[in-house]
Amino acid sequence: MDPVLNPFKPGAGLRPPILAGRxxxxxxxxxxxxxxxxxxxxxxxxxxxxxxxxxxxxxxxxxxxxxxxxxxxxxxxxxxxxxxxxxxxxxxxxxxxxxxxxxxxxxxxxxxxxxxxxxxxxxxxxxxxxxxxxxxxxxxxxxxxxxxxxxxxxxxxxxxxxxxxxxxxxxxxxxxxxxxxxxxxxxxxxxxxxxxxxxxxxxxxxxxxxxxxxxxxxxxxxxxxxxxxxxLSVLGDQDARAALVQPVIERDVSWDEDALRIALDAATGYPYFLQEVGKAVWNNARGPVFTVEDAEYGTDDARREVNAGLYQSRWDRATPAQKDLLRALAQEGGGEGVAVRQLASAMGKSSASALSVPRDELIKKGLVYAPERGVLAFTVPGFHDFILRQD
Ligand SMILES: Nc1ncnc2c1ncn2[C@@H]1O[C@H](COP(=O)(O)OP(=O)(O)OP(=O)(O)O)[C@@H](O)[C@H]1O
Ligand SMILES: [Mg+2]
Structure with a gap:
């Protein structure tokens, strides 16, 4: 469909067509x-x-x-x-x-x-x-x-x-x-x-x-x-639906229900992913109804965009020692927070303090944060999946 008419707005601070769930x-x-x-x-x-x-x-x-x-x-x-x-x-x-x-x-x-x-x-x-x-x-x-x-x-x-x-x-x-x-x-x-x-x-x-x-x-x-x-958390199913459906209805386009399910599962309620997925599906589809095939093709495309825009540059900026810590966090936590002590033992370190340098550097870079004392978590949703796919 015509990319000029694409209503979705992936990016930083870009006003979405529908501000869902707020x-x-x-x-x-x-x-x-x-x-x-x-x-x-x-x-x-x-x-x-x-x-x-x-x-x-x-x-x-x-x-x-x-x-x-x-x-x-x-x-x-x-x-x-x-x-x-x-x-x-x-x-x-x-x-x-x-x-x-x-x-x-x-x-x-x-x-x-x-x-x-x-x-x-x-x-x-x-x-x-x-x-x-x-x-x-x-x-x-x-x-x-x-x-x-x-x-x-x-x-x-x-x-x-x-x-x-x-x-x-x-x-x-x-x-x-x-x-x-x-x-x-x-x-x-x-x-x-x-x-x-x-x-x-x-x-x-x-x-x-x-x-x-x-x-x-x-x-x-x-x-x-x-x-x-x-x-501010991820959007629930109804709101995520609204974020994908309402902007296209306004342009006389609609989603096949199965296609919408694929897009929603790929975006997991994350506002930025929803925009990225919506944009890619639109650009790759013929319309006026988005099909399962459009959704599959589009979500793959969106995933590539997210990898390039959100994850790859952050990963590339990490030093080898920082990458080791990020990898351990991804393996141990799968997207949830993990105690630094647990990370240290998973990495074969004698104590949590052995990780304090890469930990502090990663916090400064804004890649991880401490949800509570002695715990680390990713600031970027889905980063753990990306890391687990890296060699
Ligand atoms: N409520 C919403 N419904 C649908 N899309 C949204 C919503 N809020 C934000 N978005 C979309 O999500 C993306 C990210 O928004 P924004 O830049 O405001 O996030 P942020 O929390 O400030 O991120 P960062 O921490 O990286 O600065 C944008 O593409 C925006 O259009
Ligand atoms: Mg911001």
């Missing part, structure tokens, strides 16, 4: 939105966690769209190693502040802009295109310490937003990459927001790998109570 999350966000819009009151922030390819980035994008529609101040950015957290945040915030300011005829955002300017100066962030006459706010966000200055900034933004009748939404992707001190600063600021009464309308959604909650907890002892933790 209705309850959007319903909950609507409560947050209404509380802010109707009462000017904020709520407990969210931490979204999930494996690679479950749809974290896409969700942040949707929340951003909803908030921008409401005229909120929105900052969405991705934490990157070797990049300053403060600078990424300020850059993301700046364009939204500029837009909000244009609508702010009464100058209610003036003070917040001055505090924002202090923040950029105090954090040595280089030049943001302000008018020269905008004075930094003396004594606010000027300590040079991220936790203090970020707190001042968010509190001031929250007050300004409330006076205008809007909210502030901070969306942080790949939060597991932040330094512990940056996580601590963010939590300190949100803790302060939570203590205002009524709570200021500043809402944070941080997204990251499943290691994120314990990283946040080691950065601040109260992080466990500060946030609502939500896990």
């Amino acid at each position: 209705d309850s999350l959007f319903a909950d966000f609507d409560v947050v939105r209404r509380k802010i819009a109707e009462l000017g009151e904020g709520d407990r922030s969210w931490i979204l966690t999930g494996l690679r390819g479950v749809g974290k980035t896409v969700l942040l994008g949707e929340l951003q769209r909803i908030a921008l529609n409401e005229g909120w101040i929105v900052a969405k950015f991705e934490v990157r190693r070797e990049h300053s957290f403060a600078e990424e945040l300020a850059t993301a915030l700046f364009s939204s502040l500029r837009t909000a300011r244009r609508q702010d005829k009464e100058g209610k955002l003036h003070n917040a802009l001055r505090v924002f300017k202090s923040f950029t100066l105090s954090m040595n962030l280089g030049v943001f295109a302000f008018e020269a006459e905008l004075e930094p706010a003396a004594g606010y966000a000027a300590s040079g310490r991220l936790s203090t200055d970020l707190t001042d900034l968010l509190v001031e933004l929250g007050e300004a937003a409330r006076s205008v009748g809007i909210g502030v939404l901070i969306l942080v992707d790949e939060l597991q990459e932040a330094e512990s001190s940056e996580m601590a600063a963010l939590s300190t600021a949100m803790h302060q927001i939570n203590q205002t009464s009524p709570v200021l309308p500043v809402f944070l959604v941080g997204a990251g790998l499943p290691s994120l909650p314990s990283q946040l907890a080691s950065a601040n002892s109260y992080a466990e109570r500060l946030y609502q933790f939500r896990t």
